[in-house]
Structure formats: structure tokens, C-alpha cells
Amino acid sequence: MYKSENTKKLLFVSEKESVTKAQIFGSEPDVIYNACCGEDLAPFDLIDINMGCPVPKIFKNGEGSALLTDILKAESVIKSAVKSGKTITVKIRIGISDSKPYITKEYAKMAENAGASLITIHGRTRENYYSGEVNFDEIEKAKSAVNIPVIANGGIFTEKDADLIIDRTGADGIMLARGAVSDPFLFAKLSNKDTSLTIKEIVLTQIDDMLKNYSDRYVTLNMRKFFPNYFKGRRNAKEFCRL
Numbered sequence: 393m394y395k396s397e398n399t400k401k402l403l404f405v406s407e408k409e410s411v412t413k414a415q416i417f418g419s420e421p422d423v424i425y426n427a428c429c430g431e432d433l434a435p436f437d438l439i440d441i442n443m444g445c446p447v448p449k450i451f452k453n454g455e456g457s458a459l460l461t462d463i464l465k466a467e468s469v470i471k472s473a474v475k476s477g478k479t480i481t482v483k484i485r486i487g488i489s490d491s492k493p494y495i496t497k498e499y500a501k502m503a504e505n506a507g508a509s510l511i512t513i514h515g516r517t518r519e520n521y522y523s524g525e526v527n528f529d530e531i532e533k534a535k536s537a538v539n540i541p542v543i544a545n546g547g548i549f550t551e552k553d554a555d556l557i558i559d560r561t562g563a564d565g566i567m568l569a570r571g572a573v574s575d576p577f578l579f580a581k582l583s584n585k586d587t588s589l590t591i592k593e594i595v596l597t598q599i600d601d602m603l604k605n606y607s608d609r610y611v612t613l614n615m616r617k618f619f620p621n622y623f624k625g626r627r628n629a630k631e632f633c634r635l
């Protein structure tokens with residue numbers, strides 16, 4: 393909605409992607425509605441509403457995971473998005489803090505009734521950010537309470553983690569985050585696809601693909617985020633990343 397050029401860059405879609413999904417955040421139903429109807433999101437098949445972001449700047453604005461403290465507002469945000477006619481999905485956490493009641497099941501039901509087509513649950517609270525145990529039981533309770541697909545998220549770094557979370561939650565699918573960033577082969581491993589590429593081939597392909605759409609500077613800065621993860625645990629990784 394701010395017409396930022398940087399945001400437009402983030403909305404790039406490659407021809408290799410078959411189903412596309414963009415994520416937005418906000419707490420004003422009118423703004424959300426206009427964003428969903430706007431031309432920037434027109435190319436996307438699905439629009440996801442972020443109700444999980446723990447970052448203080450977002451939280452203080454009443455957005456992201458702050459919506460987990462106000463179910464009526466969260467509901468009106470989802471309903472406004474659905475009114476646009478787009479397919480709307482929602483991403484939540486299990487609550488704000490382990491010392492407060494979890495909201496998972498209640499929010500999953502609310503999201504389904506408000507017209508969401510799918511819900512992704514990060515099985516941690518806002519307070520826990522990205523660390524600590526993932527609460528499988530909470531995801532399972534939400535999964536049992538709704539008919540829309542539930543995607544389980546949190547702590548999936550290996551095939552074993554993926555099997556465990558599916559087994560314990562009954563989720564319809566999983567979402568990878570840091571695992572996929574640190575192991576570029578993880579998606580392929582989990583979907584039994586070819587993983588015979590070397591890390592060098594992956595890196596070079598990634599750089600070439602990015603250079604088709606972004607400036608040298610943008611690609612350099614972006615790859616700086618990936619390198620330390622890709623080469624973690626390898627010999628001379630530190631020296632190599634410094635180059």
C-alpha cells in the first residue's frame with residue numbers, strides 16, 4: 393500500500409513457480425481489503441495474512457502476532473480480505489506467551505468461519521520467537537477442530553523432524569523456514585526429488601537466477617545472508633564467507 397519499490401521487488405514471481413502466494417500484514421480491515429484488490433497482488437493465487445510476526449515494531453502497531461490478542465479484529469481483517477474474492481490463508485502462532493492461555497483452536501475455528509481457506513500454525517508463542525519446543529498438541533487440537541487444511545510449522549530441519557510433526561499433529565502439510573534456508577536440499581529431500589546437485593551448483597544457480605532480476609548490489613547483500621548457513625560446519629567456512 394506504500395508503493396515501495398523494495399516491496400515490489402519482493403513480489404517477484406519466477407516462471408518456475410506454479411502456485412504463488414504473497415503474504416501481507418496489517419490490522420486495518422479497509423487497508424487489507426484494498427491491498428487484496430490491488431494490482432500488486434493480482435498475479436498471486438493465494439494471499440496469506442501474517443498473524444504471527446513477533447517483531448516489536450510490528451507488534452506495537454497492533455499487527456502480526458498482536459492480532460492474537462484481539463480475536464474480533466483478527467476476524468474482521470480476515471473477512472475483509474476474503475471479501476476481495478481472493479483465496480485467503482492465515483498464519484498464526486499458538487499464543488502470546490506460555491504463561492497465558494493458548495489461542496490455537498479458537499483462532500483456527502474463527503479463521504475457518506471467517507472464510508480462510510487454509511491455516512498455518514507456528515507451534516510456538518510470540519514470547520518464544522524462534523526457539524524452544526514446538527507445541528505439537530496445540531497444532532493437533534486446531535487440526536481436529538477444523539475442516540480446512542492445517543499446515544504445521546516450527547523446528548523442521550531434517551526428514552525426521554518432518555515425519556515427527558506430521559505424525560504428532562495430523563497436519564495436512566508442513567512449512568519449512570530456517571531449515572530450508574540452511575539446507576537448500578531440504579525441500580528436495582522431503583519430496584523425494586533429485587538432490588545430486590553440489591552446493592557449488594546450487595549457489596551459482598541461485599546467483600545467476602537472482603542476477604536476472606536484481607542489481608549486483610542487491611544480490612551480493614542477499615547472498616551474504618545465505619552463505620554462512622550453507623557453509624556452516626564445513627572446513628574453512630569462515631574464511632570462505634569472508635571472501
Ligand SMILES: Cc1cc2nc3c(=O)[nH]c(=O)nc-3n(C[C@H](O)[C@H](O)[C@H](O)COP(=O)(O)O)c2cc1C
Binds near residue numbers: 415442546548570
Ligand atoms: C529471519 C526470519 C524472518 C521471518 N519472516 C517471516 C515472515 O515474513 N512471515 C512469516 O510468516 N514468517 C516469518 N518467519 C517465521 C517463519 O516463517 C517460521 O514461522 C519460523 O521461523 C518457525 O519455523 P522454523 O522453526 O522452521 O524456522 C521468519 C523467521 C525468521 C527466522
